[in-house]
Amino acid sequence: MVSALDHRYRGEHPVRTLAYLFREDRLKLVVAVVAFLLKHSPVWLLPLVTANIVDVVAGRRPVSQLWINTGVLLVLLLLNYPLHLVYVRCLHGAIRRMGTGLRSALCRRMQQLSIGYHSRVSAAVLQTKVIRDVESVEQTTQQTADTGLSALTTLVGGLAAIALRVPAAIPVFLVVVPVAALLVMHMRTRLREDNESFRREVERLSARVGEMTTLIPITRAHGLEQDALHRVDGTLTKVLRKGLRLDLLNGSFGAMAWILLNTLGVAFLAGSALIAHYRVIPLTEGDVVMLTTFFATLTSAVTSLLSLTPVINKGLASVRSIGEVLQAPDLEHNGGKEKVTEVRGEVEFRDVGFSYGDGPAITGFTLKVAPGETIALVGPSGAGKSTVLNLVIGFLRPTAGRILLDGRDMETLDLRTYRRFLSVVPQESILFEGSIRENITYGMAGVSEERVRQALRDANALEFVDRLPTGLDTVVGERGARLSGGQRQRLAIARALIRDPRVLILDEATSALDSRSEALIQQALARLVTGRTVFVVAHRLSTIRGADRIVVMRDGGIEEVGTHEELMRMRGVYAGLQSAQLA
Incomplete structure (x- = not known):
């Protein structure tokens, strides 16, 4: 079904x-x-x-x-x-x-x-x-x-x-019964409107209470407890009035409906009795x-x-x-397309353009990435960096131009099979409610404990996992709530390492971390990128100095391409960004 x-x-x-x-x-x-x-x-x-x-x-x-x-x-x-x-x-x-x-x-x-x-x-x-x-x-x-x-x-x-x-009574029933039912329903309609009004008032109260609890730190800090209570009390008074009015209406509806139906019932009884008494019909x-x-x-x-x-x-x-x-038509169609069984890691953009519908996000993007090369994407917000990453993953399809994977047009490939050779380490690591082992081996069966521990070791995560009371079986909580940001990110790197990807996406992987966590993760990333094609976006330019090439983007296009040293000698956009961060 x-x-x-x-x-x-x-x-x-x-x-x-x-x-x-x-x-x-x-x-x-x-x-x-x-x-x-x-x-x-x-x-x-x-x-x-x-x-x-x-x-x-x-x-x-x-x-x-x-x-x-x-x-x-x-x-x-x-x-x-x-x-x-x-x-x-x-x-x-x-x-x-x-x-x-x-x-x-x-x-x-x-x-x-x-x-x-x-x-x-x-x-x-x-x-x-x-x-x-x-x-x-x-x-x-x-x-x-x-x-x-x-x-x-x-x-x-x-x-x-x-x-x-x-049988002579059928016409009477076909007229009187629907009329009686419609009268009752008419009374209920009025009651439904008041019920709706009361419900809206209760929703406003819920919103007010939610607002009050959210603002408690600000309220206490400024001594505004009475003001907050006054706002809630006003809404409580309205709910009280609406509730009392609704109770009265419910009571009057019940009484009137009971009187109406029973009055009609008595009339029907008297009418039937009179008909029987006078033998109008047998x-x-x-x-x-x-x-x-x-x-x-x-x-x-x-x-x-x-x-x-x-x-x-x-x-x-x-x-x-x-x-x-x-019936949403926005599907990713992979049926009948060529399955990917091996990936070397060569990615080529040929005059690629993409638009979200409200103007182009990237235009004329042309770049050839060799297998095992690390490409850093830098530029101001809105330059198109995330769009390029999503195109590499296959989340987005070009609206112009082509992207080739190992010489094959990605439009002809089953991207589900391609992604088995790809890993992503996002800015905010995504963990589910489960153990550390389950999060690292997500979607993989029969992974040995030694392989899991090696991935954790390479991600600089084993030291904190071994300190936990139940080690690999420690439940991380919803979205990893029981772990720090640095710990979650190291687990995300371990999850990427254990898959041994050929293409790796690093999207601001260290932007929200303290200096110690960043240092540990940089060491882990250095192991992770070895021998793989890597696309990395980083806000801190100091973290991408070692990239094979740095692509500087602006307004959806490529401004400059080169190593850190080459771009600094050019004294162009990249050098300006570097100076601004150092300042």
């Missing part, structure tokens, strides 16, 4: 999407509906059985009819338990599988979407789609099935029973009881159906929200 959905979703109507998601569980859904019809039948059979029993008593009919009606009802009541379990297993199981498949499809698609897409759409938004939107679809489907089936079964069964016993005592009971039951069923509208709309909106990811 997951892979098929991943390829077939094309923004069709959300109901069709849901039908497609449930296609493998169609038989189970049919069994669930049948089980529900049987288990729910006592709800609409009870008024009919009651009418039969009343007629047995009032009309002095044989007592055997009493036992037959009672027996049928008892059997159906006893069957409710096993039938309900069948219903839950079939329907709720299908819903759970649908939710799991939908989440899997979303995660699968997120892995296929380009880095450009992920840079535009925040991780929090995508997380909400995977967790909250799918949960909303599950809840909507479950609630619609439970409430909708209950209401429809009651309506159909009730109207069928009335049609069999008192009605028995049981018929009067049945019609009065069915009026309340069917009105409640219609009201339940009408109340599903906002629930269904919310669920369909969540399906559309999920569809925004499933």
Whole structure:
């Protein structure tokens, strides 16, 4: 289901999407509906059985009819338990599988979407789609099935029973019951608006409290505690007023709805009794009881159906929200392209240009990098350095020109296989909640402990790992929160070393570290770059003096290329940047 959905979703109507998601569980859904019809039948059979029993008593009919009606009802009541379990297993199981498949499809698609897409759409938004939107679809489907089936079964069964016993009453029910339900729903609409107003006020309170807790250090430092409390108290007062108003409205709605329905019920009872008394149409005592009971039951069923509208709309909106990811066209296409089985490390840019859509990020970028060469990219912010790195990784594709890897156009290569020969050490090392061993060997199987320790040793990380209570099995916390910045960065270098990459990307790998950590990491990087093609971006120019070539960029183009000594002799842009940092 997951892979098929991943390829077939094309923004069709959300109901069709849901039908497609449930296609493998169609038989189970049919069994669930049948089980529900049987288990729910006592709800609409009870008024009919009651009418039969009343007629047995009032009309002095044989007592055997009493036992037959009672027996049928008892059997159906006893069957409710096993039938309900069948219903839950079939329907709720299908819903759970649908939710799991939908989440899997979303995660699968997120892995296929380009880095450009992920840079535009925040991780929090995508997380909400995977967790909250799918949960909303599950809840909507479950609630619609439970409430909708209950209401429809009651309506159909009730109207069928009335049609069999008192067919003349059907037109009255078809008019009066919907009118009563609409009156109740009209009252609920007013209540929904006030509920929404109260919810918005509570959200404002939440934001105010969050603001207050964030500002506590500033508040204390300036002695502004009373001012902060005054701001929160004002919002608390509004929440109190809105809450009291909502409670009064809830109370008045409940009372008015109860009075309305019961008044109509009394009117229906009196009308039925008068019709029976004057023999306007032939009605028995049981018929009067049945019609009065069915009026309340069917009105409640219609009201339940009408109340599903906002629930269904919310669920369909969540399906559309999920569809925004499933039909996003910004994919990295690797299918059918040439697989990379070996990389020497020669990278050639031929008049490469790239634009994010609001102007060119780089233009006319031409550079040939030999295997094992270290290339440093320097220049002011916005010069295009990060764009060049993303082009090397394959996160971005050139909008002009070509990039060749070992003489082959990267546009023709399966970049997933190419990246097995590439490692990235970013400015901020990314670790997941797991052990040090798991973070270093991420995506690798069967790595020996000695190989892990050697990578840590080469990254100057073994000394601090061995001091930890559980060594390699120490859990680093979410995003490595239990480690210092220097320690996290050395683990990132160890993760790159253990993969023995042919192409290495270093993106401001030492920019946020103290001098001691920087010295340790520079030693580790010196081991890491040996024999590999390296692209390095560094803010501190002192860290890239040993590069084979330094490429100075400005406004998306190349200004100067050369070694540190050559560029200093040129007294150009690089020399100016160097002087500015030394000053």
